[in-house]
Each structure stands twice: as C-alpha cells, then as structure tokens.
Amino acid sequence: xxxxxxxxxxxxxxxxxxxxxxxxxxxxxxxxxxxxxxxxxxxxxxxxxxxxxxxxxxxxxxxxxxxxxxxxxxxxxxxxxxxxxxxxxxxxxxxxxxxxxxxxxxxxxxxxxxxxxxxxxxxxxxxxxxxxxxxxxxxxxxxxxxxxxxxxxxxxxxxxxxxxxxxxxxxxxxxxxxxxxxxxxxxxxxxxxxxxxxxxxxxxxxxxxxxxxxxxxxxxxxxxxxxxxxxxxxxxxx
Amino acid sequence: xxxxxxxxxxxxxxxxxxxxxxxxxxxxxxxxxxxxxxxxxxxxxxxxxxxxxxxxxxxxxxxxxxxxxxxxxxxxxxxxxxxxxxxxxxxxxxxxxxxxxxxxxxxxxxxxxxxxxxxxxxxxxxxxxxxxxxxxxxxxxxxxxxxxxxxxxxxxxxxxxxxxxxxxxxxxxxxxxxxxxxxxxxxxxxxxxxxxxxxxxxxxxxxxxxxxxxxxxxxxxxxxxxxxxxxxxxxxxxxxxxxxx
Amino acid sequence: xxxxxxxxxxxxxxxxxxxxxxxxxxxxxxxxxxxxxxxxxxxxxxxxxxxxxxxxxxxxxxxxxxxxx
Numbered sequence: 001x002x003x004x005x006x007x008x009x010x011x012x013x014x015x016x017x018x019x020x021x022x023x024x025x026x027x028x029x030x031x032x033x034x035x036x037x038x039x040x041x042x043x044x045x046x047x048x049x050x051x052x053x054x055x056x057x058x059x060x061x062x063x064x065x066x067x068x069x070x071x072x073x074x075x076x077x078x079x080x081x082x083x084x085x086x087x088x089x090x091x092x093x094x095x096x097x098x099x100x101x102x103x104x105x106x107x108x109x110x111x112x113x114x115x116x117x118x119x120x121x122x123x124x125x126x127x128x129x130x131x132x133x134x135x136x137x138x139x140x141x142x143x144x145x146x147x148x149x150x151x152x153x154x155x156x157x158x159x160x161x162x163x164x165x166x167x168x169x170x171x172x173x174x175x176x177x178x179x180x181x182x183x184x185x186x187x188x189x190x191x192x193x194x195x196x197x198x199x200x201x202x203x204x205x206x207x208x209x210x211x212x213x214x215x216x217x218x219x220x221x222x223x224x225x226x227x228x229x230x231x232x233x234x235x236x237x238x
Numbered sequence: 239x240x241x242x243x244x245x246x247x248x249x250x251x252x253x254x255x256x257x258x259x260x261x262x263x264x265x266x267x268x269x270x271x272x273x274x275x276x277x278x279x280x281x282x283x284x285x286x287x288x289x290x291x292x293x294x295x296x297x298x299x300x301x302x303x304x305x306x307x308x309x310x311x312x313x314x315x316x317x318x319x320x321x322x323x324x325x326x327x328x329x330x331x332x333x334x335x336x337x338x339x340x341x342x343x344x345x346x347x348x349x350x351x352x353x354x355x356x357x358x359x360x361x362x363x364x365x366x367x368x369x370x371x372x373x374x375x376x377x378x379x380x381x382x383x384x385x386x387x388x389x390x391x392x393x394x395x396x397x398x399x400x401x402x403x404x405x406x407x408x409x410x411x412x413x414x415x416x417x418x419x420x421x422x423x424x425x426x427x428x429x430x431x432x433x434x435x436x437x438x439x440x441x442x443x444x445x446x447x448x449x450x451x452x453x454x455x456x457x458x459x460x461x462x463x464x465x466x467x468x469x470x471x472x473x474x475x476x477x478x479x480x481x482x483x
Numbered sequence: 484x485x486x487x488x489x490x491x492x493x494x495x496x497x498x499x500x501x502x503x504x505x506x507x508x509x510x511x512x513x514x515x516x517x518x519x520x521x522x523x524x525x526x527x528x529x530x531x532x533x534x535x536x537x538x539x540x541x542x543x544x545x546x547x548x549x550x551x552x
Contacts, residue, residue: 171397172388291494292496352502465524468528469525477533
C-alpha cells in the first residue's frame with residue numbers, strides 16, 4: 001500500500017523540475033503538430049476576422065489605420081480564445097491530468113509548461129502574423145516592431161489568463177460561452193494596454209509605457225495564474 | 239472552551255437559527271437609516287456650489303458602488319474560507335452574496351451613468367474605474383453562470399470559489415484606479431488616509447446611507463443564507479422542527 | 484406649492500436624479516422580495532421532501548420487513 005509513496009518519492013528524485021517541464025512542453029508541442037489542421041485554425045480565424053473589418057467599415061486605408069490597433073487586438077484575443085478550450089480537455093479526458101496531479105511534481109509548474117506550449121503555438125504565431133494584418137489595414141511599416149512586441153508580450157498574459165478560465169470550466173460541457181464570459185473580463189486590461197501600445201506604435205510615438213505595463217501584467221500572470229489553474233484543475237479532478 | 243462558538247459557526251442548524259434571529263436586527267435599522275438618510279440627503283443638506291442639486295445623486299451612487307465592492311470582498315473571503323478549510327457554510331454564504339452583488343453593481347453602474355451624464359457630458363466613458371466596475375459585474379455573472387452550469391453542488395462550490403478568489407484582483411484596481419490614472423471619475427474623498435475632503439453637512443447623510451445599505455445587505459444575505467442552507471441540508475432531522483409551522 | 488415643485492425639479496437635474504433614486508430603491512425592494520420568496524420556496528420544498536420521505540418510509544417498511552427474511 002505504501003508503494004505509491006515510495007515510487008512518488010523516487011520519481012521526485014529521478015525527474016528534475018526542469019526536465020518535467022521540458023517533457024510536458026515537448027509532449028504538448030508534439031501532440032499539437034500531429035494535428036496540423038487544428039494548429040492553424042486560430043491563425044486562419046485571425047486572418048479572417050481582420051479581413052472582416054475592411055469589408056464592414058470601409059476600404060479606405062486612412063480610416064482603417066485608425067481602428068487597426070483595436071481590430072488587431074480584438075482579433076488576437078478572440079483567436080487565442082479558440083485554442084483555449086482544448087488546452088486541458090484532451091488530457092482531462094484520457095487521464096493525463098490526473099497523472100500530472102499525482103506525479104509528485106508541482107501541478108502548477110506542469111500546467112505552466114502546458115500554457116507555455118499554448119503560447120508557443122498560438123500567441124507567438126499571432127505576434128508574427130499581426131504585422132501582416134496590420135499592414136493590410138494601412139499601418140506604416142515602421143510600426144511593425146511595436147506591433148510584434150506588444151502582441152508577443154500581451155499574448156503571454158492572455159494565455160495565462162485563458163489557462164485559468166480553461167481550468168475552471170473543465171467540468172462544464174460545451175463551455176465555450178462560459179469560458180469567454182470568465183476569461184474576457186480578466187483579459188480586458190491586457191486588451192486596453194495592448195491596443196494602446198499598438199496605437200502609439202502606429203502613430204510612430206514611443207510605446208514603452210504601455211508595453212511595460214503589458215510586461216507587468218504578463219509577470220503577474222506568470223506568478224499567480226498557474227496557482228489558480230492548478231487549484232481549479234484539482235477541484236475538477238476530485 | 240473558547241473554540242466552541244467557532245465550531246458552532248460551522249453547524250448549519252445553529253447558523254440557520256442565528257440568521258433567523260438576527261435578520262430583524264439588521265432589517266429594521268436599515269429601513270430607518272435609509273429613511274433618515276433620504277430625508278437628510280434630499281431635503282436637509284445644502285445645495286452644492288458646483289453641482290447644484292445634482293450632487294444628491296451621490297447619496298445613492300456612492301453607497302451602491304461601495305456595496306458592490308464590499309459584497310464581492312465578502313463573497314471572495316467566504317469562498318476562500320470554504321476552499322481552504324472546507325467549511326460548507328462558507329460556500330453557502332458566498333453563493334448567497336452573488337445575486338445581491340450583481341444587482342447592486344448594475345445599480346451602481348446605472349446611477350453612476352445618470353450622474354455622469356449631466357456632470358461630465360457623457361453617459362459612459364471607458365476610463366479605468368468604470369471599466370473595472372463593469373468587469374466586476376461580469377465577474378458576478380460569471381460566478382453565477384459557473385455555479386448553475388456545474389451539476390454537483392460540492393464541485394460548484396469549489397470551482398466557483400476559485401473563480402471568486404481569482405477575481406479579487408479587480409477590487410484594488412477599482413479602488414485605486416482613480417489614484418493611479420488620470421480618470422474622469424473623481425479621486426477618493428472618503429476612503430483615504432487623512433481627513434475626508436467633503437463637507438460635514440453632506441457627509442452625514444452619506445454615512446447614514448452607507449450604513450443603511452450595509453445593514454440592508456446583511457439582512458438580505460441572512461435571508462438568502464437560510465434558503466441556501468435549507469436547500470443543501472436534504473436529510474437533516476433538524477429541518478423538521480424548523481419548517482413545520 | 485412652489486417649494487414642492489422646486490424640490491421635485493432638483494435644480495434642473497430631475498431627469499437624472501429621480502430615475503437614479505427610483506432604480507436604486509427598486510433594486511433594494513426587489514432584493515428583499517426575491518430573498519424572501521426564495522426562503523419561502525425553500526421551506527416549502529423542505530416540507531414536501533420531509534412529507535415524501537415520511538410517506539415512503541411508511542409505505543416501504545412492510546416490504547423491507549418482508550425482504551429481511
């Protein structure tokens with residue numbers, strides 16, 4: 001009856017914290033690349049949504065340039081939401097999450113690694129795509145570094161906030177709407193500062209201040225979100 | 239021996255009966271204070287130099303805004319207590335707080351909007367305080383939605399408790415938003431270090447209303463708590479004495 | 484009379500002030516009514532549950548005694 005405890009203790013000794021995170025991250029990335037179609041979905045969604053605005057508002061680049069920061073950010077926010085539902089779902093269903101919780105490793109650390117994988121698969125590609133979408137909306141080329149920086153940093157915070165929402169709604173069937181209701185309010189500060197940073201970049205002004213605030217939100221997310229995510233996962237595994 | 243009262247707090251029948259006995263002690267003073275505050279605020283207190291009689295909207299907007307935050311804090315603390323120490327009554331308290339908090343927050347937003355329209359020239363402004371108060375409303379709604387979407391009561395309790403605790407970060411943002419940013423909304427004149435920057439004749443009715451609304455919340459919470467306890471205690475024998483008239 | 488109409492006019496802010504007050508007190512009253520109705524409903528359900536269980540216990544007792552053998 002005590003074997004589980006001994007094995008767990010041995011497991012703690014055998015797998016270092018960094019190795020555990022690395023293994024989790026690598027696993028998630030590998031699994032995601034097996035379903036390449038699903039991987040591209042958020043990016044395609046982002047492209048389509050940003051295309052809708054010129055069609056709906058006006059094809060005039062001068063007008064689009066004014067709304068471009070907002071459009072880019074709303075589209076990025078909604079796109080990263082898409083991938084969130086599947087962040088924990090498959091692992092919850094096949095029991096992997098339970099194994100993570102029982103493994104003796106820190107659950108919040110492992111879930112942080114999973115969230116990191118989510119960011120690498122969603123946030124980072126969005127940060128690289130955003131300038132292209134921006135250019136199609138009449139944004140000057142000089143704004144590109146600013147756009148990449150703000151979306152890259154902001155999407156870190158978005159992934160972390162989203163991971164909390166995904167963990168909380170794990171027990172709810174068809175959680176899409178509820179997930180958005182829970183995640184979007186908490187994501188609003190990120191949206192506000194991110195759009196502000198992008199706006200300043202588009203105007204050619206210095207965007208350091210909102211970018212630093214975005215960074216602060218990301219750091220806050222990194223420190224606190226995994227704890228809440230782990231707590232929520234544990235409740236849903238009970 | 240000193241801990242017996244504390245343990246009794248975890249006992250549903252004790253809390254139920256205590257709540258029943260305490261409710262009138264909150265409800266009647268609340269009603270009287272509200273009446274007094276209304277009379278003092280609407281009739282007796284002097285007209286403001288800048289805002290004329292319009293400032294009297296403060297007597298409903300400030301109490302509801304303060305209450306919206308206070309209720310959320312109560313909810314989050316009870317949720318945390320329930321989550322950490324596994325005290326079921328605490329979860330019942332949190333569940334009872336949410337609908338009150340949501341309606342009061344909506345009230346705060348609308349009264350604020352009606353006050354802002356003549357004073358700032360706009361019904362709404364996406365400044366930090368208004369935005370974070372709106373986020374507070376969404377948090378309440380999300381909490382209630384999560385509860386209703388989760389079938390098992392115990393799991394609903396615990397998962398919504400996680401949400402309530404996570405959302406507490408919004409509360410300091412609401413309060414300090416007017417200090418940290420150049421906001422359309424005015425800086426705190428009451429909840430700050432140092433003396434309040436508001437005239438005494440206007441302060442008194444405000445304090446009356448703040449106290450009245452707090453007591454009102456306590457009374458309504460106690461009634462909802464009793465309902466919540468009854469719906470959770472399915473098979474308990476103590477219920478027979480309580481519900482058979 | 485003029486004082487009363489001045490009072491209702493609230494220095495021109497009547498259109499904003501009175502809806503605020505009315506809404507607030509509507510919310511207050513609604514909360515009280517809603518809570519009390521919820522409590523009444525919970526009591527009714529608890530009463531019904533107790534009655535049902537008393538009924539089923541009385542009805543089930545003979546069968547259980549039979550199954551015991």
